[in-house]
Amino acid sequence: MSSSLRNSDPFCWRRLYTEASMFRSLADLQSDDSDDEGLALSAISRLDKAVIVAGAAGEARLDIIHATIVKIQAEYLPVVHDDYTDSFPLISSTSPALSPCSRVVPILSSPPSMTAFQHHRSKEPFVLKNYTQAWPALTYNPWRSPTYLRHVAGPGRVVPVEVGSDYRASNWTQTIMRWDDFLCSLSSSKQATADPVLYLAQHNLLAQFPALRDDIIIPDYVYAAMVAPDDYPNYRPPGNEDQLVLNAWLGPAGTVSPAHTDPYYNLYAQVVGRKTVWLAPPGATASMYPYSAPTSSPAVSGTDKESRNPAVNNIDPSLSNTSRVDVFARAQSREEFPAFWENAVAQAMAVTLEPGDLLFFPPGWWHAMRSDDVSFSVSMWF
Template identity: 65%
Template structure:
C-alpha cells in the first residue's frame, strides 16, 4: 500500500492537538506535570512533524501559549543582565595547520548588482554587518534569561549528543529548553560530560519571537546564478526560497568538514566561531565517506560509511573523514596525502566575532569550531 508521509505527519499533528486540548481542563487542577507533558507533545509536532496541515503551526503556538498562561507560571519580564560566560579573546584563534590564508574581509558591503556579478563565487566576511540586529542589542541572545522568557516554560528542543556526528557514540535526543540553557550557562564542558549541541534546527520557527530578533539581509533575495563548479545548484523549494537554521552549543563544538547544496549567509550572533573552507573542485582529495548506496569497494569515496549519511540525497551529508582542526602530528600525511597536497594550499579560514556575517557558495567544503558558547544562524538560499 502506498504511504503518504504528509498524511501521517498531519495525523500525528492533529492527534497531539486533540490530546493536548483535552488535557487542558485537567491540567488546570494538576500540579503542572500534565501541562508540561502537553507542551512537550506539542513541541514534538513542530520538531518532528513540522505541524503539518494548513494553519496548524499557528494553532500549535496558540495552544502552547494558552497552556503556559493558564496552567504554568510564565517566565517574568526582567532585565536581561545575565550572560553566558566567555573566555578572553586571543589575538587569533587560527591555530590550525590546514589552511593557506584567511577568508577575505570586505571593507564595504557590495551592492546587490556587484554581489550577483562579482562576489557570488568566493567566500567573504562582512565585519559587524549584523551588529544592529535586536538579537545583539535590546533582545540579547547572549542572555539565558531572555532565551527562557522568549520560549516560556515547558518547551523542548532537539539536540545532538556528542562533539562530532562522525563518532560511533554520537546520538540525538529531545531535551527541555531550560535544562539545555542550564548546561550552557554552567561550568565549561569536560570529558566527564556529554556535549549537547542544538544543530541545524529551525529554532526561529519553533520560537517565533526569535524570528523578530533578526533582519534578513537583502542578499538573500538576489537571483543567484548557478556556479560553474556546482552545476546542481537549485534554490530551496519552499515559498520563501530560504532555509533558516540555528546552531547553539558550548565551546569546542565541532561540525566536521562537509558540503551543503545552497548559498549560505552565516551570521554569528553570540560568541566566536572558527570556520574552515575549501572550494568544490578539491572534493576528490577530501576523503569523503561513501554514500549509503555506494558499494564499499568504491575506493574514490573511501571504504568507511558515514554514520550521518542522508539516504535520500547523499549530497546533503557529504562529510570528510579528515579532521581539519587536528594538528599535522595527530593526523599523518600518510593517512590523507592528497588532502595535504591538494586541499591545504587552497583552504581558507576565519574566526567570526559577534556581529560578523560570512558568505560562501554551494558545494564549498566547510568545518566549524566554537571558541565560546556560540549562537549562529545559517541562511540557505
C-alpha cells in the same frame, strides 16, 4: 502494514501526528486531574514535538500551536520577568588557532551592491565585519543572555539536540530535552568539559520560537535569485515557498561540525561567541576523502565526478557529504590523508567569526565549524 500505507504520502502521516498531538494536549487540559502544572508541561512538550518531529503539518497548524502554547503558559505556568544582563561564559580571550589553509577568508570593507554580489562576489566566500551589529539579537533582545532566551520561549519548552561532539562518531545520537535544561548546561562553568556534549544544530528554532525571528534582519542578498555556479551546476534553491531555509546552531565551546558540503548558497551570521570556519572549494572534493554512500563503492580517484562529489548524493546525507579528515585536529596524520595536505590545504581558507560578523559562501563548498566559546549562529540557505 499494507503496502498502500507504507507508500502513502509522508505529509499525511505528519499531518496525523500533528492533529493527534493537538487533540491529546487539549483533552488532557480538560481533565479533572489535580496536577494542572504537570498536564500543562506535558501538553507543551507534546505540541513542541509536533513542530520538531512533524513540522506542524497542515494549514495554519503552526500558528495554532504557537497560540495554544502561549495560552497554556499564561493560564497554568508562572512566568518570571528578569533583566537580561547575564551572559554565557567566555572560555578565553586569546585568539583561536586556524586550521591548515593557504589564506584567510577575504574581509570586505563595505557590503557589495546587489548587482556586484550576483555577478562577482558570489563566486567565493567573504566576510562582512559587524554587519549584524544592529540586530535586536545583539542589542536590546540579547541572545547572549540565557535569561532572555528562557523568557522568549516561556516555560515548559523542549528542543532537539545532538548528543556527542562529532556526528561521525559511533556513539553520537540525538534527543529532545527541556530548553531550560539545555541553557543551564551551556551556562555551567563546566560546560567546556561536559560529557556528553549537547549541541542544538541545524534546527529551525526561529520557527519554533517565533519571537526570535523578530530579533534578526534577513539580508537582501538571500533574494538575489542566484544561478548555478560553474563549479556546482546542480544547484537548485530550497523548494519551500520562500526559497529560504533558516537554521540555528547553539552549543558549547569545542563543538565541531566536521568538514561537509551543503547544496545551497549560505549566509552565516555569528550572533554569540566566536566560531572558527574552515572552507575549501568544490574542486577540492577529490582530496577531501568523503564517506561513500551505502550503495556505492569508495572512490577517491578517477573521472566519475558525480560519484566523488558528495553534495549530489542524497542517499545518506548525514555522511555522504562529509569528509573523513578532521581539519581541526592538532596532530593530523599526513600519511593517512596525503591528498588533503597536498591539494585541499592549498585551496583552503579560514576565518574566526566574532559576534556581528556575516560569512557568505557558495553551494558545494566544503566547510567545517568549531565553536571557540558558547556559540549561537544562524545560517540562511538560499
